[in-house]
Structure formats: structure tokens, C-alpha cells
Amino acid sequence: MPYEELSRLLVAGGVNRVHALPLFRWLQGEAERDFFGPVERWLAARGVPKTNVERVTETPSGDGWTSKFLLRLADGAEVETVLMGYPGRFTACLSTQVGCAMGCVFCATGQMGFSRHLTAGEIVAQAHHVAAEVKARHGEKLRNVVMMGMGEPLHNYDPTMQALETLTDPRGLSISPARVTISTVGHVPGILKLARNPKKYSLAVSLHGATDEERGKLIPMNRKWPLSELMAACREYSEIKGQEVFIAWTLISGVNDDEKQARRLAALLSGMSVHINLIPLNPTEGYGEQAPESQKVEAFRKILRESGLIVTVRQKRGIDVGAGCGQLATTKRERQPSVA
Numbered sequence: 610m611p612y613e614e615l616s617r618l619l620v621a622g623g624v625n626r627v628h629a630l631p632l633f634r635w636l637q638g639e640a641e642r643d644f645f646g647p648v649e650r651w652l653a654a655r656g657v658p659k660t661n662v663e664r665v666t667e668t669p670s671g672d673g674w675t676s677k678f679l680l681r682l683a684d685g686a687e688v689e690t691v692l693m694g695y696p697g698r699f700t701a702c703l704s705t706q707v708g709c710a711m712g713c714v715f716c717a718t719g720q721m722g723f724s725r726h727l728t729a730g731e732i733v734a735q736a737h738h739v740a741a742e743v744k745a746r747h748g749e750k751l752r753n754v755v756m757m758g759m760g761e762p763l764h765n766y767d768p769t770m771q772a773l774e775t776l777t778d779p780r781g782l783s784i785s786p787a788r789v790t791i792s793t794v795g796h797v798p799g800i801l802k803l804a805r806n807p808k809k810y811s812l813a814v815s816l817h818g819a820t821d822e823e824r825g826k827l828i829p830m831n832r833k834w835p836l837s838e839l840m841a842a843c844r845e846y847s848e849i850k851g852q853e854v855f856i857a858w859t860l861i862s863g864v865n866d867d868e869k870q871a872r873r874l875a876a877l878l879s880g881m882s883v884h885i886n887l888i889p890l891n892p893t894e895g896y897g898e899q900a901p902e903s904q905k906v907e908a909f910r911k912i913l914r915e916s917g918l919i920v921t922v923r924q925k926r927g928i929d930v931g932a933g934c935g936q937l938a939t940t941k942r943e944r945q946p947s948v949a
């Protein structure tokens with residue numbers, strides 16, 4: 610619950626407003642566990658449900674930098690949340706839905722189908738879970754949040770924004786909005802709404818195809834929001850926010866990794882304020898294609914660079930434990946290598 614809302618609730622319940630700040634801080638992870646009982650009862654009596662996540666397993670990657678947490682929600686549903694470590698910075702990759710309705714063919718979450726949206730509290734609770742680990746293991750603060758876990762965040766717009774309000778509140782985890790990235794597969798109404806949100810979050814749009822025909826084979830939602838509408842929404846976002854848009858392109862061998870496609874992509878993005886992230890495909894059980902060889906990745910990047918575009922190839926993190934982009938899914942097989 611955002612601070613202002615909590616403050617209003619307390620005042621309406623006859624509690625002095627001065628208690629809002631300590632209570633908010635306590636609820637943001639600084640509370641002793643036995644404090645929760647009376648507070649929970651007081652809030653429950655006013656229709657505010659308890660939100661908690663319980664760790665089922667942790668799966669650390671071989672390189673020690675990434676850990677994937679399988680978290681159980683109050684109704685028994687499960688989501689995956691990832692801690693990604695880089696020298697000097699730690700990032701939480703949060704889920705916004707149980708499963709996903711977008712059905713991208715290469716994505717393990719899409720292959721699960723959609724179960725339900727997460728509440729704002731369930732999204733915030735994931736960040737606190739990761740922040741506590743970062744503090745305990747490294748003595749550091751969590752500084753970056755990416756909404757790139759399970760689900761399409763803009764399909765669950767209001768709870769996602771409410772969660773980010775809380776996470777960026779200086780009285781709580783105090784994540785800078787500039788260090789928050791919201792990833793979408795091209796939910797056009799959500800992008801247009803986000804453009805009008807006063808907070809300057811970064812926007813990452815997954816493209817993966819530069820024509821409707823090619824993109825539609827990978828991302829079924831392209832039929833609903835075709836490239837012309839998506840590109841117009843990205844331009845509007847850039848203009849209103851004065852920010853570049855990050856473009857994610859998953860490179861799939863023999864599908865979207867040849868020179869012709871690189872040139873089409875360059876033409877599509879010409880004149881736009883963008884930064885392209887190339888992501889060699891991460892393997893999933895339900896999709897048989899492969900990542901291209903590194904020379905092919907380099908050739909693709911070269912064409913985009915020569916067209917004047919800014920391009921990076923995303924560092925792989927946690928691929929061995931199914932914690933990379935497009936790999937999150939709460940399957941039984943993935944729960945087995947647990948250290949929890």
C-alpha cells in the first residue's frame with residue numbers, strides 16, 4: 610500500500626497521522642515479525658488483506674551471480690523472482706502475473722498460459738524478498754528493479770504502477786525511478802498510459818520481428834497491436850518523456866537473425882530515439898529453436914551500428930538455472946535443484 614493511502618487509512622481509523630511513517634517503514638521490511646500480528650489484525654478489520662510471499666526454493670546459478678526464487682503466494686499460486694548481481698549493483702527481476710496471456714512462442718511463461726494478475730502487494734513483496742537477500746549476503750542495497758519476470762506488466766497496469774509508487778518511495782526501499790525498467794511485448798494502450806505517468810521509468814519493448822508477418826509468428830499479440838501502432842506509441846512515449854525507448858530483440862537462429870532482418874529493423878527504427886538490446890535466445894523446453902552463433906550476432910549488431918543505432922548484446926545471466934529472459938515458469942522440474 611502506498612504511503613499516502615496508508616496514512617489516509619490510519620486517520621480514518623482514528624489513529625494519529627504521526628504513526629504512518631514508522632508503520633510504513635515497518636511494513637517495508639524493518640518490522641520485527643511479532644509486530645505484524647496486531648497490525649495485521651487492525652488492517653484486516655479494515656479490509657486490507659495480508660500479503661506475504663513464502664520462499665519455496667532458491668536456485669543459484671553456477672557463476673554465483675544470479676539466484677532464482679520460487680515464491681508461494683497466500684492462495685498457493687507461485688511465481689518466480691530473480692536476483693541478478695553485477696559488480697557493484699544488484700537488480701530484482703519481478704513478476705507481475707501468474708503465467709501470462711500474451712503467448713509469445715519462445716517464452717516459458719507464455720507456454721504456461723495465464724492464471725491471474727498479481728496484486729500491488731505481491732509485487733512489492735517480491736522486491737522485499739530480494740532486497741533482504743542482497744542485504745544479508747552482500748551488505749548492499751537493492752538499487753535496480755526490472756519488471757521483466759512472469760507476465761506482461763502493462764496488462765496488469767494499475768497494480769504494477771501502485772507497486773512501483775511504493776518501491777520508489779524515499780520512505781521505503783527508495784528505488785530511483787530512473788533505475789526501474791518496465792518491459793512490454795507491445796501493449797499499446799499501456800504504453801500510451803505510461804507515457805502520461807509523471808514518473809520517468811524506462812520502457813523496454815520486445816520487438817523480435819520488423820514486419821507484422823515475421824513478428825506475428827513469434828508474438829501473437831501483434832495481431833491486436835500491429836507494428837504501425839506500436840511504433841507510433843513508442844514515438845509518443847519518447848516525445849512526452851524525453852527518453853529513449855529500449856528495444857529488445859531476441860535473436861533466434863534461422864528465424865530473425867539474418868542481414869535482411871537487420872536492415873528491416875534498422876529501417877523501422879530510423880529516426881527514433883532507441884537503444885537496442887540483442888538477446889541471443891535462451892532455451893526453453895517448449896520451443897525447439899536455438900540461439901545463433903556469435904559471429905551471426907556480431908554481424909547483426911554491425912548492420913545496426915552502421916545504420917547509426919545504439920546496440921548492445923545483453924550479458925547472459927542465470928541461463929543454466931532457467932532464470933534468463935523468457936525462461937521463467939513454475940514447473941516441477943525447475944523446483945528440484947533447491948537450496949532452500
Ligand code: SF4
Pocket residue numbers: 709710711712713716717718719720758759760761793794935
Ligand atoms: S515474453 Fe513476456 S509477454 Fe511474452 S509470454 Fe513471456 S512473459 Fe508474457
